[in-house]
Amino acid sequence: MQLFAVREYAFSLALLAASAIGVCAWNTQAQSKEKGATVGFVAEFSGNISLIGEAGMQSAQLAVDEVNAAGGVLGGKLELKVGDDASDPGTALQVWEKLAAEKVDAFIFRETSAARVAVLPVAEKANIPAIYANAYEGGDCRPVLYTAGEIEPQKVAPYLKFLKSKGASKIFIVGSDINWGRIVADMVKKAAPELGFTILGEEFTPYNTTDYSPVITKIRNSGADVLISALGGTPDNVAFFKQARSSGLMQSLKVVGNLALDDTTLQAVGSAAKGSYMVASYFTSDSSQANQKYLSALKAKFGNDMKVPGIYSEPAYDSVHLYALAVNKAGTTETSAVLKALSEVVFEGSPKGAIRLTPDRHAAMPIYIAQATQEGTYKVVESLGVQQPPKQCDPQPSFGMPKK
Template sequence: MTWRFRGKTLVAVLALTGSFAIWSAAPGRAQETGAKLGFVTELSGPASLFGEAALQAAELAVDEVNASGGVLGGDLTLAVADDATDPNIARQVWEKLVNDGVDAFVFRETSAARVAVLPVAEAANVPAIYANDYEGGDCRRILYTAGEIEPQKIAPYLEFLKQNGGTKFFVLATDYNWARITAGMVREAAPGLEIEIVGEEYTPFNTTDYGPIITKIRNSGAEVLFSGLVGGPDNVAFFKQARSAGLTQSLKVIGNIALDDSTLAAVGDAAAGTYMAASYFMTDTSEANTAFLAALESKYGGNMKAQGYLSEPAYDAVHLYALAVNKAGTTETSAVLKALSEVEFTKSPKGSIRMTPDRHAAMPIFIAEAKADGTYEVKESLGVQEAPKQCDPQPPFEKG
């Protein structure tokens, strides 16, 4: 058994004959003051790099909320659970947290876990805020999304790549749900932007030899490569081989859609000069982001985790929940859900974020260029981008 003490958060995860338990410093209760927030993420398994950073962002937000008066005149507390990057374990820990009486969930989990766990929140009528990038289209009554979604950035990003590279695009992506859905959005948007898709390839996770695909890209006549490769090993292998083969030098532009800050650091100079579109970059020099990073460093010191667009939304989500509860004057589900579409967090590291009745978030989208030292430099803001219609604009907040 491992115990973690973090401010007002006490976490224990017990793995014994397939069972998992979660305890919080605050017992489950009907809320009159304060609120108890279940926070589920990947603290072990393949996605733990993002989960650990997201937990730090969420804990900092809780500290700030409580320092500013808390919620409903009491403290906001976190009950933290590790889903081990496993949808089956995720469902178990959500069920345990519901039984422990959490008032809402903030979660940074994979799309597979999201699909597995949300029926638990629906059955219990507990609000859930998804603090992660995803493909869009999930419109459950209890769900709000605080992360960006691909539909709100694909079209302006493609226009940017076209203006800087050309009209002939080759799409390369990892062969799984998110990447194929995103590639479909590229195909759908291309004709209206006068973009020609000259080739598509999908590779399994942990592909080691990209030689044949590099040849296909070169022979296709592509001017722009649109890459949806996911994860460090795949990006390291592709970019190093593409640079060695001269592909990255011969293409006019490479645009990434999944090369986060941490993965870029692993790839290093092989990806220099490529672009990425996201709502948040750790190297953004804005006053809000500088303050966010300074607060994290003050809290965690040498144990501070690198932030990126896959972890920072946890910070926004906690603040948005606190704003909604205080606006609603209660933790009651329908009131909180309604209030979430009426609040805006103006001190986000990305500048500002607000929920909409569409149950997704409007936020700035930035384009950054990879530098040789493995970091991004923000080059352009696409401004605040709202997601194209995903859900009923007048959601049924009352439990059906």
């Protein structure tokens, strides 16, 4: 396993360089390996999302160990080359270019939506399969891409319906000023009127905001009785919820609903988020045998260094296993064969239950609603059942880039 980060140039210069000289010849994947495979795994190991990145890396490492213990891929080892995107799209682009030049067989990545948009042209140019090991807003359809995590269109409407049952109707939205935050806020605003909600205000803040008192004042003065939080990053959630709790805002609202406060981040926030709700396909408190096996294996491998997994990190575990299954089914690491096989395999050992990707490049997921406890953990309070993602890709993408 190799770890590197490249940060020498600004994002704009990196984009210009990529467009001017290209990142790799199309036929990077033309020759299949006879044994084994190498995956480029990119996540945030520094910056404001580093806690989630580290949790994702642990899940990926565990999955690689399991795959190799079961015989590996094509009779050889599955290996990771790991890159740190530093929670920055410009750095991510440079890391992906380096990995593509080293001819990795696939990318598995857990990055922000902004980074995803920046880096996927690298995989397209080099015709390398890419599996997005993350939950995101949906809608990204490319010949080389699959998404192993949930998407917001699977859960926003049923989640709002649940929150409405708590007797509140006036919403204020606070979110991170990023692609995902604004897109998800638009989904909430679109779904709210049919459910009897009124949107009274919204506020978007940059990453690493430390003083949320102006935002808290706006929420309180708006008259909202429902807060929908789409804040990303551990520092932002810690700052907001602790300030909202100490100011009395949390206690004055009827309902607080989260769209991004996963188990990993909640542990850092602690009791400040007590009583708030989260909607997700995965919670560590799931008592299923598959989840307990997964958590026990993480603990055995990482001991006291184990990071609590959540919806933004657990998909790395599924993604590695899905890729290994696809390579073995295809009998090759060649791109089009692997991409086609990804729509045909099922990973039965996921902590969430069986995971099957489709030619539409997404997957159905069981969706749950959980409430934060005093201890900084979640307790599942309702199951929404398996939620099919609305069709995202029309037409469905080809299996790999068209030949030039």
